[in-house]
Amino acid sequence: MKPGTKLKSTVCDTEVMVVRGSDVVVECGGSPMAQERPAERGAVAAGWDKGTLIGKRYVDAAGTVELLCVKPGKGSLSIGGVALQLKDAKPLPASD
Amino acid sequence: MNISLILQMAADTEPDRIGLVCDSRRWCYGDLLRAARGAALDILRSGCSHVALLDESSEAAAIALFAAAIAGVPYVPLNYRLPDTDLAALLKRIAPAYLIGDSARIGKLNPEGCHAVLARAAFVAKAEKLGESAPVTDDPTETIAVQIFTSGTTGTPKAAVLRHANLLSYILGTVEFASATAEEAALVSVPPYHIAGIAALLSSIYALRRIVLLPAFDPDAWLTLAAAERVTNAFLVPTMLSRIITRVDEGASAEPASLRAISYGGGRMPVELIDRALQLFPNTGFTNAYGLTETSSTIALLGPEEHRAAQASADPAVRARLGSVGRPLPTVEIEIRDESGQPLGPGERGEIYVRGDQVSGEYRERSALDAQGWFPTRDAGWMDSEGYLFLAGRADDVIVRGGENISPGEIEAVLLSHPVIADAAAVAVPSLEWGEAVGIAVVAKPNQPPPSEDELRTLIRSRLRSSRVPERIAILDALPYNEMGKLLRREVRKLFQG
Numbered sequence: 266m267k268p269g270t271k272l273k274s275t276v277c278d279t280e281v282m283v284v285r286g287s288d289v290v291v292e293c294g295g296s297p298m299a300q301e302r303p304a305e306r307g308a309v310a311a312g313w314d315k316g317t318l319i320g321k322r323y324v325d326a327a328g329t330v331e332l333l334c335v336k337p338g339k340g341s342l343s344i345g346g347v348a349l350q351l352k353d354a355k356p357l358p359a360s361d
Numbered sequence: 362m363n364i365s366l367i368l369q370m371a372a373d374t375e376p377d378r379i380g381l382v383c384d385s386r387r388w389c390y391g392d393l394l395r396a397a398r399g400a401a402l403d404i405l406r407s408g409c410s411h412v413a414l415l416d417e418s419s420e421a422a423a424i425a426l427f428a429a430a431i432a433g434v435p436y437v438p439l440n441y442r443l444p445d446t447d448l449a450a451l452l453k454r455i456a457p458a459y460l461i462g463d464s465a466r467i468g469k470l471n472p473e474g475c476h477a478v479l480a481r482a483a484f485v486a487k488a489e490k491l492g493e494s495a496p497v498t499d500d501p502t503e504t505i506a507v508q509i510f511t512s513g514t515t516g517t518p519k520a521a522v523l524r525h526a527n528l529l530s531y532i533l534g535t536v537e538f539a540s541a542t543a544e545e546a547a548l549v550s551v552p553p554y555h556i557a558g559i560a561a562l563l564s565s566i567y568a569l570r571r572i573v574l575l576p577a578f579d580p581d582a583w584l585t586l587a588a589a590e591r592v593t594n595a596f597l598v599p600t601m602l603s604r605i606i607t608r609v610d611e612g613a614s615a616e617p618a619s620l621r622a623i624s625y626g627g628g629r630m631p632v633e634l635i636d637r638a639l640q641l642f643p644n645t646g647f648t649n650a651y652g653l654t655e656t657s658s659t660i661a662l663l664g665p666e667e668h669r670a671a672q673a674s675a676d677p678a679v680r681a682r683l684g685s686v687g688r689p690l691p692t693v694e695i696e697i698r699d700e701s702g703q704p705l706g707p708g709e710r711g712e713i714y715v716r717g718d719q720v721s722g723e724y725r726e727r728s729a730l731d732a733q734g735w736f737p738t739r740d741a742g743w744m745d746s747e748g749y750l751f752l753a754g755r756a757d758d759v760i761v762r763g764g765e766n767i768s769p770g771e772i773e774a775v776l777l778s779h780p781v782i783a784d785a786a787a788v789a790v791p792s793l794e795w796g797e798a799v800g801i802a803v804v805a806k807p808n809q810p811p812p813s814e815d816e817l818r819t820l821i822r823s824r825l826r827s828s829r830v831p832e833r834i835a836i837l838d839a840l841p842y843n844e845m846g847k848l849l850r851r852e853v854r855k856l857f858q859g
Binding site for chain 2: 268269282284319320321322333335336354355356357358359360361
């Protein structure tokens with residue numbers, strides 16, 4: 266993966282676009298995400314069912330990976346079994 | 362990355378919400394996306410290398426912007442105010458183009474017929490018809506989203522390119538997705554070929570804020586439309602704000618009750634004008650946005666609370682910030698550098714450099730970024746101790762008199778403090794003794810006799826160093842501006858040639 270790549274969940278409707286980061290395996294609902302959806306959808310693993318929200322950005326603790334959720338779903342995002350966090354964005358006034 | 366994602370996400374989330382209003386036609390996000398896909402199909406079939414718009418603002422501009430992105434072809438909005446010869450030269454640089462808009466004029470400019478040409482209504486109708494059957498295109502490989510020919514106030518227009526990644530990082534960094542309520546509406550009156558016109562479409566659609574288009578700016582039409590559509594947000598260039606204030610002062614209409622936020626930028630905003638605006642619109646939040654075409658729009662802003670705090674402050678340093686462009690966005694870095702490229706400290710005037718993912722700094726011919734990714738804006742400025750950025754004209758406008766650098770702004774500020782002077786410009790004039798010296802052009806207020814040359818020289822000598830005293834003086838009825846309210850210094854300099 267590289268910035269711009271779209272990753273799809275194999276267990277729910279979630280789809281993310283990579284904003285920052287490369288060559289890591291992102292999981293959704295406890296299963297690795299892929300560029301194509303599988304023929305048969307797996308199950309959301311217990312504990313990884315908090316869901317994703319469209320338009321929200323998800324980051325790892327080191328700030329090296331940033332994902333934009335472009336389609337929401339039931340699974341939650343992680344890398345190597347560590348949950349990703351919602352990016353805290355300070356609201357700016359509209360400027361154009 | 363592809364900016365079509367912005368419209369895709371809006372249409373997925375709120376397909377039936379009204380996203381754009383133009384000439385009383387209302388477009389929901391779902392219909393806009395279908396039309397953009399239909400137009401993309403037609404663009405791909407045409408085999409053209411660019412999609413160009415030669416037209417005022419309308420739904421066609423939004424459809425063409427996203428259609429070009431889906432088709433993977435750069436979108437080139439053209440300045441319809443350019444003379445025929447200049448426009449014909451630009452058309453040659455983007456051939457073969459899929460051209461939307463003034464088909465009669467294009468026919469005249471393009472006798473060889475190397476472009477595919479559609480009038481606005483025909484383009485929109487075709488896009489809607491094809492939209493029913495158009496397949497969803499995967500992300501195409503072309504990375505240039507938008508190409509804008511710079512206004513050329515200093516020479517031949519340069520083709521500035523903005524990549525999908527630049528524009529998307531600007532939007533992701535400044536706008537929260539779906540953050541607008543269904544009541545919010547943004548009045549867009551800047552032309553489609555200006556970076557602010559492009560940014561307005563992208564920002565408002567990503568926020569799910571309804572766009573209300575005013576194709577040709579007029580202060581009364583602006584006030585009427587703002588009231589009729591219950592507009593909550595608007596972007597204006599300073600000249601537009603000045604004309605609106607004049608009409609409100611004349612009693613044309615009151616502040617539209619729904620107006621919560623006005624952002625402005627794209628030219629010098631006199632402190633007197635923003636002061637008056639803050640008084641006239643006490644319930645509106647003002648945001649000053651500074652940016653360039655090459656930076657995907659805004660890189661620094663002065664927000665509503667900062668405006669009110671500066672206006673209310675007794676501390677001259679805080680009060681002065683009303684004349685600043687605020688602080689850099691959290692997603693960009695800004696530095697002031699001297700002529701040798703060394704960073705300068707607070708209060709020191711130099712050239713403004715900017716770096717960030719939204720900064721393209723790139724032209725078709727070359728990239729202007731340095732090895733570390735910094736873009737030299739050619740704007741002169743300085744920062745105060747708390748990081749507020751002040752503009753001091755274009756770096757190229759500096760007057761070099763006998764090795765001494767003189768900023769036109771300092772002379773102009775003194776001239777504008779004179780009660781009878783309405784407008785003023787200071788430029789370099791040829792000087793045998795100094796290489797360059799100061800020339801000033803001033804405009805008196807209506808029905809007032811202009812001050813004498815002696816009076817003007819005395820005024821400047823009383824406030825500034827003697828090197829700033831003008832060698833040449835011209836009294837004019839008006840200064841030359843382009844249609845976006847940018848002073849054409851080149852034209853002022855011509856007055857003093859020979």
